[in-house]
Every structure is written in C-alpha cells, then in structure tokens.
Amino acid sequence: MPSTAEAPIGSGLEVPTHMTAMRVHEFGGPETIVAERIVVPRPAAGEILVRVHACGAGPWDAWIRSGKSVLPQPLPLTLGSDVSGRVVAVGDQAAGFEIDDPVYGVTNKRFTDGYAEYAICLGAMMAAKPASLSDLDAASVPVIAVTAWQMLFDHARLSRGQSVLVQGAAGNVGRFAVQLAAHEGVHVAAVARDADGDTVRALGAQTVIGRDLATDERFDAVMDLVGGAGQSDLFRLVRPGGSLISAVSEPDQNIAREADVRAAFMLVDVTTNILNELTTRLDEGRLSVFVGTVLPLSDAVQAHRMLDGAVQHPPGKIVLSVRG
Numbered sequence: 001m002p003s004t005a006e007a008p009i010g011s012g013l014e015v016p017t018h019m020t021a022m023r024v025h026e027f028g029g030p031e032t033i034v035a036e037r038i039v040v041p042r043p044a045a046g047e048i049l050v051r052v053h054a055c056g057a058g059p060w061d062a063w064i065r066s067g068k069s070v071l072p073q074p075l076p077l078t079l080g081s082d083v084s085g086r087v088v089a090v091g092d093q094a095a096g097f098e099i100d101d102p103v104y105g106v107t108n109k110r111f112t113d114g115y116a117e118y119a120i121c122l123g124a125m126m127a128a129k130p131a132s133l134s135d136l137d138a139a140s141v142p143v144i145a146v147t148a149w150q151m152l153f154d155h156a157r158l159s160r161g162q163s164v165l166v167q168g169a170a171g172n173v174g175r176f177a178v179q180l181a182a183h184e185g186v187h188v189a190a191v192a193r194d195a196d197g198d199t200v201r202a203l204g205a206q207t208v209i210g211r212d213l214a215t216d217e218r219f220d221a222v223m224d225l226v227g228g229a230g231q232s233d234l235f236r237l238v239r240p241g242g243s244l245i246s247a248v249s250e251p252d253q254n255i256a257r258e259a260d261v262r263a264a265f266m267l268v269d270v271t272t273n274i275l276n277e278l279t280t281r282l283d284e285g286r287l288s289v290f291v292g293t294v295l296p297l298s299d300a301v302q303a304h305r306m307l308d309g310a311v312q313h314p315p316g317k318i319v320l321s322v323r324g
Helices: 059-066 142-155 172-183 194-203 229-237 253-259 272-283 297-307
Strands: 006-008 014-016 018-024 033-039 047-057 082-090 102-106 118-122 126-128 163-167 187-191 207-209 219-224 238-246 262-265 291-296 317-321
Touching: 018 297, 033 297, 047 297, 059 297, 082 118, 102 118, 102 142, 102 272, 126 272, 142 172, 142 219, 142 238, 142 272, 163 172, 163 229, 172 187, 172 194, 194 207, 219 229, 229 238, 229 253, 238 253, 253 262, 291 297, 297 317
Parallel strands: 163 187, 163 219, 187 207, 219 238, 238 262, 291 317
Antiparallel strands: 006 014, 018 033, 047 082, 047 118, 047 317, 082 102, 102 126
C-alpha cells in the first residue's frame, strides 16, 4: 500500500502523498470504473490543486468513460470535471487564488480528473464558490449553468425584450436556461411535459408548450437540449434571421439555410468570468440549483449506471460526495 503520510506540497500546506481516484483503464460500461490509489499531483503554471469536497456527474462523464468523447482522452484517466472544494496549492501564474479559498468550477479542457480526493484545476476555469451554496450544491452548477449561459448570451446573443424557446426546459441545463433568460428580461417559452408545467413556470417560463410543439408562435432563438430526429422540427419555430443553438447535436445546415436561420452546435467553454456572473446571481437568490441524487465517491459506478439509464434515479443533477 502506498504511503499516505502527510508531506509538504511546496506551498507550506501539507497534504497526503497519495489519494483515491475513480479511474478507467479501458473504455466501456460503468464496470470499467475502478478505485485506485495514485500520487497527488502538483500544480503547474496556471493551475491550482483543490481538495475536492464534491464532484458532479454528468452525461459527458459517461461519454468519456465509453470512448465517445469528441476530445482525445488518453488512458488511463480519472473521470469527472465539475468540482467544489478548497485550494491547497497554487501554481505560478494562477492569479486570484489563495490557500484555503473555497472554489468551484471545472478541472480542465478534457473534462477529466475530478472524481478524486484532490484535483488539478486550470485557474481560468475556476472561481470563488458561491457563499450561499454547500459544496454538494456548488458541484452541480458549473458545466450545466455555463452551457445555458453561453447558449443564450454568447451564441444566440439574446437580450431584453427578445424571445426564446427552451426545448428540454425541465432538464438540468434547461432549468438554468429558463432562469437566466427570464431574469435578463427575455420572454421564455418552455417545452415540457404537462407534469413539469408548474415547475418551469415557477422558474420563469411565461409559456409552456407540449412536446408535440403545437404552437404557431415564432421565437428569436431556440435552445435545443434534446437533439434526435425531432431537431429538424424546431426550425419552423425560429423567426427568419434567428438562431437555433444545440448543445447535443449538429443542426442540419441545409434546413438552416432554407429557413434563414443561424444554426450551431456548441461545446461549453467554462471560464472564471462566467462562473463569477453565476456566483453573483446564485448568492442574490436569482438562480436555484437542482440536485437529485447524492452518492459517495466510492459509488461512482452506480452514478454511471444512473447516467446510462440502467438504474432509475430522481430528476436533477447527480453529485458525488468526496468529503463530508
């Protein structure tokens, strides 16, 4: 068994030499995830080392685990990207972070290394944790909330007085999209099941449309959080000159040209600046989080069975508790 004795990490703060991480050595199903003892890494320039208190589990983790990531993922690797915890070491050029700062955000551009007791994180993808949130709640936020922000404001470029249709409004990204748009004065129409109608209205949707898309209304932008064959039906709901933005699949550019619609597939780009915007709104009570399941880090396999649909779980984000 590797030593777990306390040892200095170069910042004056002592941490264990080894840690537990949930890793994969081959792509495949949830059963490929194994707990391992590995060396605690050291931060390089622009990086911070975080003592992870909680880590979110999302569909992208399952894509990486199964070998379906759009990014190169050298094996073996530690899964996970959404983290909340405290800074234990700061690398050169990681300005704005001090030892023991509570932080949250995303580990790195490959969305790996988070399911662990300690994680190296790019400073440019981390921010001060919202004071109003627990670590479990904070770890549920970064990827899904930044995705919603960038779809609405960076890609669709929506502003007060315009309108948006959110397809998949009751889902994890959709809930943030509805709240963010409504608080910025954008008219929000939500596509949701009847059972979710009251929920999305409470989040700020002024109109609720069934999943059959039975409406004659047209919108300045449509946010597609569902994808699949039904994506092409969304084009008729966008005003000429408007936008269809998808976070799940590449829209058909031939249909887009015929409809005079700007269509794009986006990959989230988590930044400190956007996280800070979210932190302000969370601490002011203008955004609410939605954690559905909390499991210990050792139950990462079960979390991935839930992500794959093999095990039922409540709606909301799945979060792994790393430190109580």
